[in-house]
Amino acid sequence: MVAAASPAAAGAATGFVGALAALAAGTKGAVLWIRQDMAARESGEIWAPGFATLGLDPARLVLLRAPDVAAALKAAEAGLSSAAVAAVVIEPFGAIQGFDRIAGRRLALAAGRSGALGVMLRLAPQPGAPAGLSAAETRWRLSPLSSAWGAAGARAAAARTEAWAEALEGWGRPLARAELTRNRFGGVGRWPLAWGFDDGLFRLAERRLGALDPDVRRDAAAAADPRDRAAGPADRPAAAPGAGGLRRAG
């Protein structure tokens, strides 16, 4: 389950989930993205031109507009059970009381059988978690990350192009701060993540110091958070395919 920490974090959360879905889909699988009508009104529709950058080919995306939670859950189960679908994303809206323990278990079972990835994306989460979430293997909270951070290794990539054209890179690379709040198989932690364009993965971000931004210093002070380096076995770049915890249902 991936939640957005604030309305403005909806972009970061969507990017994170999109990248996970793209990884799961690989070159052949399809992604079933289910969104409840109200969710789109609240946080906007997913937008294919933006998705292409994340390596998710919009041609393999099937979007279902569900009128309510029950329909969304039913469709999610159908998708998770189908061999053609590699990942199912479900965007519910509101308190989702209908998502009880049984519904959660059903989704987890379906995902477990087929090996597909199931993710629930809550963009405007209400306080109080519905019982069904107990079936999720991992729970995440996503918040925005300032462009004062950059991709580790981005310098190397830039060196390949004309040095004077490095200025063309600019800011705006997808960045997010991902916090793993519950993990059935390991520890929790927070990681700053940056999108790498050349390899199509989220990687650990590193602080980009330099004369570029006067606000970098302010950022550095604010973000010196001891929790930034995770403890425990979960301390790995979250999007590496070996992160088994995310394979089934999250």
Place this chain on the structure above:
Amino acid sequence: MNAFAEVAAATAFSFLRSGSRPEDYVVAASFMGLSALGIADRNSVAGVVRAYATLKNPELPNVPKLLAGARLVFEDGAPDVVVHPRDRDAWGRLCRLITLGKNRTEKGDCRLNFEDLLQWSEGLLAVVMPPARPGAETRKALEALHEARQGSVWLGADMPRRGDDARRLGALKSLAARIGAPLLATNQPLYHAPDRRPLQDVVTCIRQGLSIEAAGRCWK
């Protein structure tokens, strides 16, 4: 009169790339108070005569200085270069260069390589016009020209408003500084007044052979 000079205006003599006539540009430049106007059509100097004729009109409030030249478009991947001859001899050289290109192919077409420009560049003031994403080709062209004709070579800097203007300008500034050539601001206008855009779009459609709905975003 303001100090801006536009060096790279394309008229209807850039066949099917513009719908504005040389006369229109001269009048617009005059009313805007531009200090100079450069007519630069694609591999052609045909628009210059009309422009000169319009200058003589006594009703013009200001008379901008007229630069007569051409925009050279190359086959080998080099960026476009706008050239304006300094003197009569240079003008002759430019005409011969263009003729050389035209002789290589059937009527209407013109095939030029960057090498040709280097050979014939004496007396020509050259502005290298970088493409949307300037890269190695732009650098090589600028370097070669600067080496050959230092002092008469500029790097054109425009603001195409595609969302990355600041970055692009920064990169161009960097490049210009490294090579030692100055930057020159230009708009690369394709039409002389904003209300002429529909005509411009239609002309582009004709050139591409598409209907207006189908053309999508292929125009500038």
Place this chain on the structure above:
Amino acid sequence: MAFAEARAVCPTLRAAPADVHEDERLLKALADWCDRYTPLVALDPPRGLLLDVSGCGALFGGEESLVEGLVEALGSHGFACRVAVADAAGPARALAWFTQGGVAPAGSSRDLVARLPVVALGLDEAQRTALLRAGLKTIGATAARGRGELAARFGAKMVATLDRTLGHDDPPVSPLRPAPRLMVERRFAEPIATVEAALAALAALADALCGRLEAAGLGLMGAEAAFFRADGRVTRVALGVGAPSRDPRLLLRLFRERLDALADPLDPGFGYDLLRLSAQTAEPLVETVRSFDEGAAARAELAELVDRLAARHGRARVVGIRAVDAHRPERQARFEPAQTGGFSEAAQAFERDDGPPRRPLRLFPAPEPIEVVAEAPDGPPARFVWRRASHSVLRAEGPERIALEWWRPGGAKPTRDYFRVEDEAGARFWIFRDGLFGREIEHPRWFLHGLFA
């Protein structure tokens, strides 16, 4: 005669206001009910129905039997009616209106109609009077006059009506419901009273229908199952598939999904006495050799999932995304029902950025108005308020100037200058100013259009 006079004759006479719409609705309901006899039912307002029963006689033990059954059934619903069966629609109608009804033996329709008075032609008052004055009292007599003469005196339209009434001309009935391509049905002498039994019967029908499709080399694209209750109610369930199919198991599975999702579940009431399954539309289907191409198998699986989702949730809710080459950003991707698109088509590919993305991940279909503080005329926002929260802008890039299509009806809309902005928290937004300051609009408004990662 006037109402008062009529009341004088029959004192217990009651009057009720005429309700044309109700009458029409009732007629349509009756037409629906008559579907059990033949799918080709047309309205003959204000009080008639035309049924094309060619070839149906056998099903009912003969045409007389059909008529009797019809009269009795309608009678039990409280309707008195007269039924006539003839060789063509025109004669049938005339006979039903102007005789006691019944089945006209084959070939005799013309003679029977000929004996009818001219009023049966349904002409207007003037023409009818003219005929009577000319001494033409029956249709037969009129017909004997010769077409040329009649056309000259009464016009071509009258002659056409005459032809139709006599059955010389028999334009096909245009039915209320489109005629299905192929149809199988089963009647139950003992009505089936449970939904399970109905589904079992439907399964058998599916087998039969698919057998017929195979024999014809067709696959269905749209199917409809109709459940006829003994008391007259008809429940119709329709569905579509993405690619022609004649797989009875698939069909049944899709119907189950659809029935499951019905707002009013199937209710047999006193039982169903007729079940009909039709292939509404069909297309040639050539059986392809099952390929070993993994891709093809995966695509087929996906297509089946899409069909199932569409059957349950509705075709319009399951969509795929196609790129559109348009200026206005909100038009650059189009949602289309997934059943129509082929997933293997590349269609037009979306651009991939290899730098900071130029397009957001989420787009608001209706851009959200925001309040902005920005430097005039061209400057990016320095601070903005969205949904009552204030954001200060630390980084901005742009403008990306998008001039909207001037050729669309409605005239030119203002030019939009789009900016990518990042606020103090690191959230990135896509914001635009609607209109060029001064040049197009005095006080342009600002909108938030999308969110970046």
